[in-house]
Amino acid sequence: MKAKHQRLWLVVGALGALGGAGVLAFSTLGEKATYFYAPSDLAKGPAPTDNIRLGGMVEEGSLQRNGATVQFVVTDMAKTVPVTYTGILPDLFREGQGVIAEGKIDPATGRFVADTILAKHDENYMPPEVAGAMKKTGTVTAGD
Numbered sequence: 001m002k003a004k005h006q007r008l009w010l011v012v013g014a015l016g017a018l019g020g021a022g023v024l025a026f027s028t029l030g031e032k033a034t035y036f037y038a039p040s041d042l043a044k045g046p047a048p049t050d051n052i053r054l055g056g057m058v059e060e061g062s063l064q065r066n067g068a069t070v071q072f073v074v075t076d077m078a079k080t081v082p083v084t085y086t087g088i089l090p091d092l093f094r095e096g097q098g099v100i101a102e103g104k105i106d107p108a109t110g111r112f113v114a115d116t117i118l119a120k121h122d123e124n125y126m127p128p129e130v131a132g133a134m135k136k137t138g139t140v141t142a143g144d
Helices: 005-033 037-042 130-136
Strands: 033-035 052-058 065-066 069-077 080-086 096-103 114-117
Touching: 005 065, 033 037, 037 080, 052 080, 069 114
Parallel strands: 033 052, 080 114
Antiparallel strands: 052 069, 052 096, 065 069, 069 080, 096 114
16 A cells, blocks of 8 residues: 555545544533523423523512522522522522522422522623523513
8 A cells, every 4th residue: 555545545544533432422522511590481381391590580479498408489480490409509699690500400390400509700700601592581681
């Protein structure tokens, strides 16, 4: 076999291996992806059964603590979703502030059961996903 043909097969093999690695990476990423929803998005259709991220504001007066279990309501100022979380909340978690909860919707109760709670880091911050979702519902203007 000539050197030219050897190089060609080496390039074809390398491209095949690179393509296979890309397909494997994208298929794994698709399985692990967590999609973001605002309360208004969840109200539009059937509740997803996969892990999702629910984002919005913690509704004023909705926080209830019962030992390590916390219940509160997430709102985008148009719709609301009740949330239950068992564990230690971030120090910056409080009513009237932006929050992202990761978890699943319990089909029996319609309540969002969170595994992880992410809170804002200062008084001017709102997670980009939450700000975008609230802008879509018209509850926050572009200047906010």
